[in-house]
Amino acid sequence: MSSLGSIPLKDGAEPADADRWRAPSDRNLTDRTLSGTLMDHHATWPLSEGPAPGAVPAPLPRDEANRLRALYALDILDTAVEPGFDDVAAVAAAVCGTPSALVSLIDADRQWFKATVGLELDATETDRDSAFCAHTILHDHVMEVPDTLEDDRFATNPLVLSGPRIRFYAGAPLVTSSGHALGSLCVIDSAPQRLDDHQRAALEGLARIVVGKIEARRTERILQRLTSSLMALSRLHDASQATAAAAAIVRINRELLDADGVTLLLSEDPVAGRYRSFGASTAAAIADQVRGASTDVASSAAIARVVSTAEPLYIGDAAASDLVDPALVARFDVGSILYVPVVGQDGVVGVLVTWWDTPRPVLGGASRDAAVLLAVEAGTTLARLHALAILRRDADTDPLTGLANRRACLAELGQLPPDSAVIIVDLDHFKAVNDTYGHQAGDRLLERFAAHLREATRRGDVVARWGGEEFLVVLPGGGVPGAAMLTRLRVACRAADLGATFSAGLAVTAPDETAEEAVGRADEALYHAKAQGRDRDVIAPSPMVGPNGQRIP
Numbered sequence: 001m002s003s004l005g006s007i008p009l010k011d012g013a014e015p016a017d018a019d020r021w022r023a024p025s026d027r028n029l030t031d032r033t034l035s036g037t038l039m040d041h042h043a044t045w046p047l048s049e050g051p052a053p054g055a056v057p058a059p060l061p062r063d064e065a066n067r068l069r070a071l072y073a074l075d076i077l078d079t080a081v082e083p084g085f086d087d088v089a090a091v092a093a094a095v096c097g098t099p100s101a102l103v104s105l106i107d108a109d110r111q112w113f114k115a116t117v118g119l120e121l122d123a124t125e126t127d128r129d130s131a132f133c134a135h136t137i138l139h140d141h142v143m144e145v146p147d148t149l150e151d152d153r154f155a156t157n158p159l160v161l162s163g164p165r166i167r168f169y170a171g172a173p174l175v176t177s178s179g180h181a182l183g184s185l186c187v188i189d190s191a192p193q194r195l196d197d198h199q200r201a202a203l204e205g206l207a208r209i210v211v212g213k214i215e216a217r218r219t220e221r222i223l224q225r226l227t228s229s230l231m232a233l234s235r236l237h238d239a240s241q242a243t244a245a246a247a248a249i250v251r252i253n254r255e256l257l258d259a260d261g262v263t264l265l266l267s268e269d270p271v272a273g274r275y276r277s278f279g280a281s282t283a284a285a286i287a288d289q290v291r292g293a294s295t296d297v298a299s300s301a302a303i304a305r306v307v308s309t310a311e312p313l314y315i316g317d318a319a320a321s322d323l324v325d326p327a328l329v330a331r332f333d334v335g336s337i338l339y340v341p342v343v344g345q346d347g348v349v350g351v352l353v354t355w356w357d358t359p360r361p362v363l364g365g366a367s368r369d370a371a372v373l374l375a376v377e378a379g380t381t382l383a384r385l386h387a388l389a390i391l392r393r394d395a396d397t398d399p400l401t402g403l404a405n406r407r408a409c410l411a412e413l414g415q416l417p418p419d420s421a422v423i424i425v426d427l428d429h430f431k432a433v434n435d436t437y438g439h440q441a442g443d444r445l446l447e448r449f450a451a452h453l454r455e456a457t458r459r460g461d462v463v464a465r466w467g468g469e470e471f472l473v474v475l476p477g478g479g480v481p482g483a484a485m486l487t488r489l490r491v492a493c494r495a496a497d498l499g500a501t502f503s504a505g506l507a508v509t510a511p512d513e514t515a516e517e518a519v520g521r522a523d524e525a526l527y528h529a530k531a532q533g534r535d536r537d538v539i540a541p542s543p544m545v546g547p548n549g550q551r552i553p
Contacts (some may be wrong), residue, residue, distance in 0.1 A: 098188060
């Protein structure tokens with residue numbers, strides 16, 4: 001009885017008797033009805049949780065999960081009426097000589113209408129099992145049913161036997177640039193008929209216009225989000241925000257491109273061509289494997305090409321490409337992959353890598369442009385933050401010893417925890433060294449002493465050149481270890497034959513004492529160490545406390 005026996009199913013469609021298990025949709029339907037008027041027929045279209053009585057549900061496409069993902073990424077379901085879509089549907093009805101036309105999108109368990117012409121509807125959806133358009137998405141071209149009563153798939157459909165009593169249907173699949181059929185542009189009538197070749201071609205052309213309008217909506221949304229994201233990145237002016245900037249770049253790129261994973265590779269060794277993941281946004285299961293991973297141009301032909309040409313590279317089928325490491329494809333389940341160079345002042349400084357689990361023959365122009373723009377801003381932002389970091393380092397670092405300077409040290413100290421050691425160290429008779437041996441010898445002495453200070457302190461301790469031949473050391477929460485550190489320092493200086501001695505004043509912070517007050521007590525202790533003959537340490541007495549608990553100056 002079927003009038004469509006010669007029309008092949010679209011590649012990947014399952015036979016009608018195949019198992020039709022489908023993932024549960026997060027769009028739960030409640031009992032509703034869809035009322036419509038078709039010519040002189042008035043009908044109520046039932047919405048049910050299961051198959052409509054008499055309906056023959058269409059088999060699911062083999063790529064159903066990816067098809068739904070593509071549909072949801074377009075963010076068009078349940079949106080308001082837009083005249084542009086109604087206009088296309090009206091033209092389709094006029095061209096095909098039918099009273100009604102619809103733009104229908106097939107969700108996991110429903111058929112939702114973006115546009116309707118010639119129908120008065122109280123709702124905008126019906127169940128998927130009775131939807132003609134659920135069959136249309138299995139075809140590459142127009143699916144035409146000249147007489148529904150003569151087609152086994154629809155002869156018992158409730159929309160044929162009652163309700164709108166559809167006798168003629170023709171639908172052109174709405175196929176995106178990535179190859180996913182979202183739904184159809186269809187025309188219907190209550191009397192049997194046939195389209196001619198020109199009408200079928202026109203219906204397919206109009207379907208392409210609908211797809212263009214749907215993807216244009218996404219392009220506009222991408223550009224809006226990209227613009228706001230780029231503005232946010234441009235406002236980052238703190239050198240400490242480099243890590244946050246990298247995290248934002250990969251997160252934004254993954255959201256904009258609806259990708260399965262994104263990593264930002266930055267150069268850690270320009271000579272060797274080695275790159276390390278500086279930020280990643282992936283599924284939780286592989287996040288630790290991606291974060292911090294490194295690669296080099298010698299082991300990745302794709303990265304080598306992007307670095308040498310400074311041009312983006314998109315590979316639709318990663319498994320079939322000689323440019324992509326097979327181990328990478330297997331490890332991270334890569335279907336398609338996009339490499340975009342991150343260009344700084346010195347050329348390519350990194351690569352923004354985006355991948356999808358399933359192959360995508362074509363990457364939409366808007367998505368590609370968004371990734372390129374984001375990579376450009378990544379290069380600009382990270383270069384700016386790197387320059388700021390250099391400026392901050394230069395402003396906060398003593399150029400001779402490489403230690404923090406007085407300004408940086410004061411900014412870092414703040415409120416110290418109780419029982420912290422604050423030590424001021426002074427090289428004895430340093431002026432005599434300069435006067436006798438010259439300033440170059442004095443500079444070498446300062447450099448060597450600073451190196452011994454670093455070795456004698458712990459990670460997390462503050463070591464700074466306080467000024468001239470004075471150094472400041474702060475051991476947070478380390479009052480007792482402070483004396484031990486000075487002992488280690490003296491032993492090291494004697495063993496290295498430094499050629500100079502030093503005096504030190506140590507103060508242990510009291511509760512609620514500020515860093516400035518503790519430094520003042522350490523400075524006074526240093527004065528007493530010098531007065532007692534130098535080459536010794538003096539520990540400042542604890543602050544005196546009055547009856548009211550206040551420290552006495």
